[in-house]
Amino acid sequence: MTNSQSLKAALLSAFIGLGAGLAGGCMPGTIATGVGTGFVYEQKQDHKHRHEVERAVDRYVEDHSNSPCTHGEDRVMESAAEILKEYRLTGLNEVLGRLDSIYQDESQPRKIRAGALYNMAVLQSRRKVPNKVLAREYFKRLYVEFPSEYRCIFEASDWRDSMIEQQLLLPGETVESFLRDAKADVERMQRQD
Numbered sequence: 001m002t003n004s005q006s007l008k009a010a011l012l013s014a015f016i017g018l019g020a021g022l023a024g025g026c027m028p029g030t031i032a033t034g035v036g037t038g039f040v041y042e043q044k045q046d047h048k049h050r051h052e053v054e055r056a057v058d059r060y061v062e063d064h065s066n067s068p069c070t071h072g073e074d075r076v077m078e079s080a081a082e083i084l085k086e087y088r089l090t091g092l093n094e095v096l097g098r099l100d101s102i103y104q105d106e107s108q109p110r111k112i113r114a115g116a117l118y119n120m121a122v123l124q125s126r127r128k129v130p131n132k133v134l135a136r137e138y139f140k141r142l143y144v145e146f147p148s149e150y151r152c153i154f155e156a157s158d159w160r161d162s163m164i165e166q167q168l169l170l171p172g173e174t175v176e177s178f179l180r181d182a183k184a185d186v187e188r189m190q191r192q193d
Contacts, residue, residue: 056126059126060122060126063163066159067152067153067159068152068153068157068159068160069150069152069153070152095119099116099117099119099120099123100116100120102115102116103116103117110146110148110149111149113146114142114146114149114150115149117138117141117145117146118142118149118150118153120138121135121136121142122167125167125168126167130167132167132168132169133170135167136168136182139182140185140189141189143186144186144189161175164178
């Protein structure tokens with residue numbers, strides 16, 4: 001071993017010994033301070049996440065107050081909004097699970113099943129990391145499976161185009177290309193039925 005290597009080995013050994021001493025409690029309060037700091041950080045992150053969820057739900061409510069639907073077809077499900085705000089970490093999965101159960105239950109009235117599918121599409125498009133592909137699929141299914149429901153959201157309007165732009169476009173798409181592709185997909189789905 002060369003002198004340089006011996007020196008490096010000695011320094012490494014001293015550093016490891018110092019680290020073990022710190023972790024072993026040679027400096028009282030170090031671990032407690034680390035745990036306390038981690039707890040405070042976690043609390044701040046939870047508080048931040050709570051506000052993000054509340055803002056997202058409020059934005060959803062506001063967006064739909066401007067929709068062209070005049071009979072409340074696309075109204076926000078109050079119970080879902082409450083669950084999302086109250087259970088901000090698990091609420092989205094809970095709401096999506098309940099909605100999927102309703103949609104899959106063919107004993108439910110068509111209007112109720114359509115509402116479940118619509119809200120699943122909206123929630124998928126508005127999650128923190130949106131699942132735009134699934135949201136798009138749900139909207140197409142809604143259009144094909146429930147032809148007498150939610151037609152107001154599909155009609156040409158500035159609101160519709162704004163919602164498509166904000167929630168559904170994939171990189172490189174325009175509202176026009178999205179609508180053209182969606183129309184072709186819907187026609188293909190209708191032929192399969």
